[in-house]
Amino acid sequence: MSSAAELPAAHEDGDAHFLAEIRAFLAQELSEDLREAGKRTTGFHTEIAAAREWHTRLYRRGWIAPGWPREYGGCGWSVRRRFLFEQECARNDAPIIFGTGIRSIGPLMIAAGTAAQKARYLEPILSGEDLWCQGFSEPGAGSDLAALTTRAEIEGDFYVVTGRKIWTTGAHLANRMFALVRTARAERPQEGITFLLIDMDSPGLTVLPVVTIDGEHDFNEVAFDEVRVPIANRIGEENHGWAMAKQLMRFARSNNTTTGSLRRAWRLMEREVARYQPGPDFALRMTEVSIALTAMEALELHLLAAGRLDGEDEMASSLMKTTATELHQKIAELALEASGPLARGSEHGASGAPQMPLATRKYFATRAATIYSGTNEIHRNIMARHLRQ
Ligand SMILES: Cc1cc2nc3c(=O)[nH]c(=O)nc-3n(C[C@H](O)[C@H](O)[C@H](O)COP(=O)(O)OP(=O)(O)OC[C@H]3O[C@@H](n4cnc5c(N)ncnc54)[C@H](O)[C@@H]3O)c2cc1C
Numbered sequence: 001m002s003s004a005a006e007l008p009a010a011h012e013d014g015d016a017h018f019l020a021e022i023r024a025f026l027a028q029e030l031s032e033d034l035r036e037a038g039k040r041t042t043g044f045h046t047e048i049a050a051a052r053e054w055h056t057r058l059y060r061r062g063w064i065a066p067g068w069p070r071e072y073g074g075c076g077w078s079v080r081r082r083f084l085f086e087q088e089c090a091r092n093d094a095p096i097i098f099g100t101g102i103r104s105i106g107p108l109m110i111a112a113g114t115a116a117q118k119a120r121y122l123e124p125i126l127s128g129e130d131l132w133c134q135g136f137s138e139p140g141a142g143s144d145l146a147a148l149t150t151r152a153e154i155e156g157d158f159y160v161v162t163g164r165k166i167w168t169t170g171a172h173l174a175n176r177m178f179a180l181v182r183t184a185r186a187e188r189p190q191e192g193i194t195f196l197l198i199d200m201d202s203p204g205l206t207v208l209p210v211v212t213i214d215g216e217h218d219f220n221e222v223a224f225d226e227v228r229v230p231i232a233n234r235i236g237e238e239n240h241g242w243a244m245a246k247q248l249m250r251f252a253r254s255n256n257t258t259t260g261s262l263r264r265a266w267r268l269m270e271r272e273v274a275r276y277q278p279g280p281d282f283a284l285r286m287t288e289v290s291i292a293l294t295a296m297e298a299l300e301l302h303l304l305a306a307g308r309l310d311g312e313d314e315m316a317s318s319l320m321k322t323t324a325t326e327l328h329q330k331i332a333e334l335a336l337e338a339s340g341p342l343a344r345g346s347e348h349g350a351s352g353a354p355q356m357p358l359a360t361r362k363y364f365a366t367r368a369a370t371i372y373s374g375t376n377e378i379h380r381n382i383m384a385r386h387l388r389q
Contacts, residue, residue, distance in 0.1 A: 018081060022088045029057045030094055038093035039271070040358060041264065042365040043218055046095035048173055054095040055128040064126055065102050072110050072118070073126045079304040086260035087297070093267065098170060101125035101132040105178045105197075107251035112235055112244060117197070121176075135165040135179030135198070135222060136245065142167075143378050145180070146189035146242065150224060152181040152196065158228040159183070159196060164221060167372075171207045171220040175200050178248070184239050195241035197233040204228075214356055214364040252373070253309060253317050258324040259297045265328055265362065266293055269335035272359050278338050289330055296327055315386045318379035325369035325376060332366040335359040 030038075037050030045051045058064040066082040068074020077085070106125045109117055124130035141148040150163025161181055171177065177198045184192030198205070204227040207220050236244040266289075273286070300320065303309045308316040336343050336359050343363075345356040356364075370376040 015084065019084060019088065022085055025061060025063070026088065026092050026094065029061070030054075030092055034095055035093045038095040038264075039268070041096050042358065042362040043216065044096070044169060045098040048098065050095045051098050052128055055097045058097070059127055064097075064128075065106065068102075068106065068110065072106075072122055079307075080301070083301050083304060087263060090260040090263040091267075093264070096261075096264075097128075098131050098173065100134060100170070100174070101130060104134065104248050104252040105132050108178075108235065108244065108248045111247065111251075114232075116232065117235065121197070130176050131170065131174040132176045132178060133168050133171045133174035133200075135168055135171075135177045137167045138164060139166050143375055145245075146193065148180055148182060148193065150179070150181050152183050152194060152229070154231070155228075157231050159194075159231060159234070161196070161198070161224045161227040161229055164223050166221045167210070167219045168207075168222050169219045169372075171200070171222050172209060172217070177222070178235075180241050180245055183241075186239070190242040192239050193241040193245070194238050195235045195244040196229050197235065198227065198229050202227045202229070212364070214361050216361065216365070249373075250310065250312070250317075253321070258320060259293070259300045262293055262296060262324060262328055262331060265331040265335070265366070266290070268358065268362055269331050269338060272335045272338040276339050276342070278340065282334075282338065286334065289327070289334060292327055293331070296324060300324075314382050318374075318382045321373060322370075322376045322379045322383075325366075328369050329366045332359075332363045336363040 034050055034054055037046050038054075040047065046054070055064060062073075063075055063085070065072075065074035066077045066085055068076070070076040075081075102125060106122060109121055113121070121130065125132070135150075136145060136148075138148050138150060150161065150165065152159035152161045154160075159181070161179075163181070165171075165179065168177070177200055179196050179198055180193050181196055182192055183194040186192040200207070204225040206223045206225070208223065209217050210219050210221055211217050212219075235241075269286075273282070300309070303316050303320060309320060339357060339359045343357060343360045345360055
């Protein structure tokens with residue numbers, strides 16, 4: 001979605017006015033309870049009630065889809081404006097929306113969906129009525145995604161889907177899923193994959209929670225037992241879903257500024273430091289990480305503005321993914337260390353579930369950052385391939 005743009009100057013005409021508008025909006029709409037919920041965020045999105053409420057407020061203001069074109073209800077902002085907006089929200093601890101619809105499937109539908117799909121699905125994504133999850137990974141298909149085996153066979157006007165997906169973030173919250181299914185066996189495993197839109201309340205579809213070591217429930221296993229999906233719910237051609245998935249991943253990366261989440265993690269760490277006041281050596285390490293964070297923000301803005309994070313430039317997006325996620329982990333490690341022995345928390349709370357302080361939950365959540373969206377090893381393979389060429 002991002003278009004090639006001029007390299008950013010330190011300031012641009014209209015920046016001050018734009019920032020003033022954002023700040024006025026945040027002062028008006030970011031209530032104390034939403035801000036507190038934003039501060040408690042450790043994973044992909046803030047606790048769901050606050051994430052939904054913030055989504056609604058952004059939607060009412062017309063700011064829910066910064067990267068979408070205006071004709072589809074987006075802001076049509078330049079990448080620079082999207083970056084400023086995200087940074088301002090992060091600096092004010094705004095909640096993080098449950099954003100798969102806005103960042104991934106919405107942009108793909110705009111680019112490759114039929115008129116009927118756009119008419120049916122885009123507005124509920126904007127309003128927040130529909131929440132989407134991503135059904136790609138399977139027990140035997142992660143890094144090697146093309147090994148997926150969930151199959152779909154045509155029966156009349158339907159595909160009949162049978163198989164299993166795993167690590168499906170938010171499947172227990174979402175009412176819709178986009179999924180990759182196998183519709184043919186071909187020489188290249190990437191061929192014979194089809195991209196489908198599936199209603200989560202379809203008969204035969206079961207969501208099984210996967211609870212992680214920190215006691216959180218973010219992802220799930222999803223079982224399909226002869227789930228009927230209308231053929232009209234296919235995006236792109238049958239057996240050409242791989243290209244759709246690649247395009248979606250490009251959108252997901254380009255519609256999502258990364259350093260906003262690092263800035264949020266940094267603020268969490270600063271709050272831990274203020275509470276527990278670690279020793280002087282710690283200040284030195286904070287300074288080093290702070291410099292790395294500022295450099296990362298400058299790099300992201302530069303690459304965004306140069307149109308190099310639109311997914312076409314694999315080297316730039318892999319570099320950004322690996323560097324940002326590893327920095328995210330460093331910040332979370334500092335937060336954990338800052339909270340000292342209290343980081344351990346109590347083994348069990350009143351409910352019997354482990355009670356972990358925020359810094360500890362953040363630490364665990366960021367361990368996953370080098371795994372999802374392509375593991376860092378896979379991204380390093382990509383970079384190595386480019387360097388060899
Ligand atoms: C928090 C979180 C949320 C997720 N959400 C979703 C979701 O919503 N929907 C979804 O579909 N999936 C989701 N995933 C799954 C994610 O995409 C996969 O975990 C990821 O692709 C890795 O696959 P895997 O877990 O099967 O590991 P594997 O692919 O089995 O990899 C195991 C290890 O081997 C390494 N490895 C594998 N192949 C190579 C290679 N060729 N060269 C070097 N090293 C290699 C990997 O880097 C890794 O360290 C999520 C994962 C996490 C952690």
